[in-house]
Amino acid sequence: MTSAYKMEVENLNAWYGSNHVLIDINMKIKDRAVTAIMGPSGCGKTTFIRCLNRMHELVPRARVTGKVVFDGVNIYDDNVDPTWVRRRIGMVFQKPNPFPMLSVYDNVAFGPRIHGIRDRKLLDKIVRQSLEMASLWEEVKNDLRRPASALSGGQQQRLCIARALALEPEVILMDEPTSHLDPISAAKIEMLIRKLAERYTIVIVTHNMQQAARVSDYVAFLYMGKLVEYGPTKEVFERPRNELTEKYVTGKIS
Amino acid sequence: MAGQTKTAHFFDKLPHDKRRPRALITGDKAFKAFTASVASIVVLIIGLMTYYLYLGSRPSIDRFGAGFIVGTEWDPVKGAFGALPLILGTLTTSALALLIALPLSLGVALALSEYMPKKFSNVFSFLVELLAAVPSVVYGLWGLYVLIPFLREVVYPPIRSSLGFLPLFSGPIYGGGVLTASLLLAIMITPIMSAIMRDLFALTPSTLKEAAIALGATKWEAVKLMISYARSGIVAATILGLGRALGEAMAVTMVIGNKFQLLPSSLFDAWYTMAAILANEFIEATDELHISALINVGLLLLVINLIVLICARLIVWRYLKVAGGIMRE
Numbered sequence: 001m002t003s004a005y006k007m008e009v010e011n012l013n014a015w016y017g018s019n020h021v022l023i024d025i026n027m028k029i030k031d032r033a034v035t036a037i038m039g040p041s042g043c044g045k046t047t048f049i050r051c052l053n054r055m056h057e058l059v060p061r062a063r064v065t066g067k068v069v070f071d072g073v074n075i076y077d078d079n080v081d082p083t084w085v086r087r088r089i090g091m092v093f094q095k096p097n098p099f100p101m102l103s104v105y106d107n108v109a110f111g112p113r114i115h116g117i118r119d120r121k122l123l124d125k126i127v128r129q130s131l132e133m134a135s136l137w138e139e140v141k142n143d144l145r146r147p148a149s150a151l152s153g154g155q156q157q158r159l160c161i162a163r164a165l166a167l168e169p170e171v172i173l174m175d176e177p178t179s180h181l182d183p184i185s186a187a188k189i190e191m192l193i194r195k196l197a198e199r200y201t202i203v204i205v206t207h208n209m210q211q212a213a214r215v216s217d218y219v220a221f222l223y224m225g226k227l228v229e230y231g232p233t234k235e236v237f238e239r240p241r242n243e244l245t246e247k248y249v250t251g252k253i254s
Numbered sequence: 255m256a257g258q259t260k261t262a263h264f265f266d267k268l269p270h271d272k273r274r275p276r277a278l279i280t281g282d283k284a285f286k287a288f289t290a291s292v293a294s295i296v297v298l299i300i301g302l303m304t305y306y307l308y309l310g311s312r313p314s315i316d317r318f319g320a321g322f323i324v325g326t327e328w329d330p331v332k333g334a335f336g337a338l339p340l341i342l343g344t345l346t347t348s349a350l351a352l353l354i355a356l357p358l359s360l361g362v363a364l365a366l367s368e369y370m371p372k373k374f375s376n377v378f379s380f381l382v383e384l385l386a387a388v389p390s391v392v393y394g395l396w397g398l399y400v401l402i403p404f405l406r407e408v409v410y411p412p413i414r415s416s417l418g419f420l421p422l423f424s425g426p427i428y429g430g431g432v433l434t435a436s437l438l439l440a441i442m443i444t445p446i447m448s449a450i451m452r453d454l455f456a457l458t459p460s461t462l463k464e465a466a467i468a469l470g471a472t473k474w475e476a477v478k479l480m481i482s483y484a485r486s487g488i489v490a491a492t493i494l495g496l497g498r499a500l501g502e503a504m505a506v507t508m509v510i511g512n513k514f515q516l517l518p519s520s521l522f523d524a525w526y527t528m529a530a531i532l533a534n535e536f537i538e539a540t541d542e543l544h545i546s547a548l549i550n551v552g553l554l555l556l557v558i559n560l561i562v563l564i565c566a567r568l569i570v571w572r573y574l575k576v577a578g579g580i581m582r583e
Contacts (some may be wrong), residue, residue: 058464062401082473084470086468086469090468090469095461097462097465098465099462099465099483110479163465167470186412234421
């Protein structure tokens, strides 16, 4: 891998039934950086990142064409196993969704276990490292057997991040990860995102422009299923090239 | 601001009395009284039922005491009654039925909720619910005329020739018997169990499955997670099936062979259950002690059902405790 890009999206189109929600998206996603996807509700942001780890196809009657090249492999190739894709490209959802009946430990260990890691010591190490990386270790280390449902919303979301990290993915997709959290928990997650960007490629969907400005290195603006503008965050916010982007960043459309 | 004054104005028009309007209070109270009385009717019925069963059992209880539970003889002519074989027969057939029905209904429920295309699953769900509503006599007749010949000719002989070295699968094959009754019971309780489990799985949040899939889980791994999420509900559904199996009289008496013996010689042998003997002998019983002994069996059946239900509750509560705030969502 010589390229500075971790993922390259080529002519991506997506449908729900006959509803064409993503139209000819071309985009290169930088390695070890935070790329934010912003745009008004219904513009296709969530669909877009769900196309990046083949979650989109789980919806009945959903369809995708085009390429998403990840480390030189088109993840939509016939011989690519979607479970491989999802192991390498992790995802964090809008609403914290830990497995409520499992303990904190078992939540984090779920991924490694289903991919064949049985060694107790190794699992212990993975769980600890992932929780540390997700800035949750200090809060839960004394009671890893506690059910995940007993944690606060912000802790649950960090647990979900730890759960994704436990598979040592290369890319982490985040779908509005703070929209269900209080401002303090949201700020913690944002700090965490910056920390994670040192080691991982992060793509984050947000409807919150300030958040995009705070956490991202690059930002893409989607509007009605089309990629309107994409570039370094500072440039897009300060000198938008497209009229629509300007309207959006100045709050004239939302 | 304008809106604010408007609402304030609206509330000004309401009576300034600090109590709520009288009509609301009486309505509230009436409804509360209604629900309370309906709920107490349930308690009352169970109480009266137990009381009258006890009353009817008095001659038998006075005569045999606890010996009735461990007695192994049932002879109306001699006036000797003991229910142990019936208790064992009931518990065994129900347990076997559950053992067969649990995986079966889990499979049906998962097929309906997870694996079948929506179009088919709607039709199949309807059929499953229809099966749950078939009267037990119909199951009994079907067992007698279809299941027994089929098992006797096609299923049992190869089982005996391959597993015959085990005492459980040796001995003569009559067609009816312990295993046949258990199978029929399993078939009878599977529909209701799978219908409940299907609803359970349909209610499992999709985010749970999505989270597993996003971690690279296969569909089966995600489904296993869903089963573990729904486990307390699965236990509850199983208990419902067990309750029905324990109390089933008509269908069982038509296929089990109705042979009063402590233990059958094999799974192919005939046996008896508590509900079956009630269905069989109650109409013909004339002797006071005989009638009383039968009512005593009914009382025992109620008690056993109660014990099973309590155990099941305890299991569910324990699960809920382990699962912590699973219900908080």
